[in-house]
Amino acid sequence: xxxxxxxxxxxxxxxxxxxxxxxxxxxxxxxxxxxxxxxxxxxxxxxxxxxxxxxxxxxxxxxxxxxxxxxxxxxxxxxxxxxxxxxxxxxxxxxxxxxxxxxxxxxxxxxxxxxxxxxxxxxxxxxxxxxxxxxxxxxxxxxxxxxxxxxxxxxxxxxxxxxxxxxxxxxxxxxxxxxxxxxxxxxxxxxxxxxxxxxxxxxxxxxxxxxxxxxxxxxxxxxxxxxxxxxxxxxxxxxxxxxxxxxxxxxxxxxxxxx
Numbered sequence: 143x144x145x146x147x148x149x150x151x152x153x154x155x156x157x158x159x160x161x162x163x164x165x166x167x168x169x170x171x172x173x174x175x176x177x178x179x180x181x182x183x184x185x186x187x188x189x190x191x192x193x194x195x196x197x198x199x200x201x202x203x204x205x206x207x208x209x210x211x212x213x214x215x216x217x218x219x220x221x222x223x224x225x226x227x228x229x230x231x232x233x234x235x236x237x238x239x240x241x242x243x244x245x246x247x248x249x250x251x252x253x254x255x256x257x258x259x260x261x262x263x264x265x266x267x268x269x270x271x272x273x274x275x276x277x278x279x280x281x282x283x284x285x286x287x288x289x290x291x292x293x294x295x296x297x298x299x300x301x302x303x304x305x306x307x308x309x310x311x312x313x314x315x316x317x318x319x320x321x322x323x324x325x326x327x328x329x330x331x332x333x334x335x336x337x338x339x340x341x342x343x344x345x346x347x348x349x350x351x352x353x354x355x356x357x358x359x360x361x362x363x364x365x366x367x368x369x370x371x372x373x374x375x376x377x378x379x380x381x382x383x384x385x386x387x388x389x390x391x392x393x394x395x396x397x398x399x400x401x
Contacts, residue, residue, distance in 0.1 A: 277310040
């Protein structure tokens with residue numbers, strides 16, 4: 143049996159799954175709190191993943207990291223919510239497992255998993271929006287994940303949406319804690335994405351969605367109100383089907399041909 147380790151490094155939590163082959167649909171998920179300094183982060187992450195992997199002989203590792211990442215090199219170029227990891231090379235760190243490693247942005251990993259075996263299955267044009275510690279996203283066009291010219295596509299949280307503040311500043315986790323429910327603003331943000339990309343479907347994920355803090359009904363109503371094209375006002379806006387394990391599973395699915 144081929145075993146794959148999938149890791150989702152978030153601003154608040156680190157999640158890992160150990161998948162028996164690429165078709166494992168219900169892997170066990172392991173979770174720890176993300177340390178807030180680099181030395182402790184690297185030490186805790188290594189011990190955590192050694193425990194998750196156990197005695198299993200791994201075939202490959204997939205890693206999802208928050209922020210702008212050089213997918214080919216595995217370098218985290220900029221992580222606004224984990225700035226101590228700016229410049230960190232995940233591929234080199236995980237090389238100590240002595241198996242191949244592939245790395246991508248965590249929100250694109252979420253999109254990949256949902257597109258292959260979740261809410262996006264059967265759709266070719268997808269926008270994914272993740273709402274957690276930060277706000278991220280992923281774009282699929284004609285069945286292929288879009289990276290942009292410099293691997294920075296999908297950083298929706300850094301759109302300026304009002305009063306010189308970013309979407310993340312106004313609707314991310316800190317905004318929920320400070321101002322309360324931000325579902326209306328998220329709905330406006332989703333309308334902007336529909337107006338820009340005209341997708342088949344919008345899939346929402348991240349801790350703000352899985353916890354129920356983001357009110358999907360409100361998001362749909364505001365998105366419909368501010369979407370310009372009448373046909374596009376009918377764009378489905380749904381929760382991801384794979385829950386909190388989606389990004390870690392999507393990291394493993396970096397090993398699936400074509401993704």
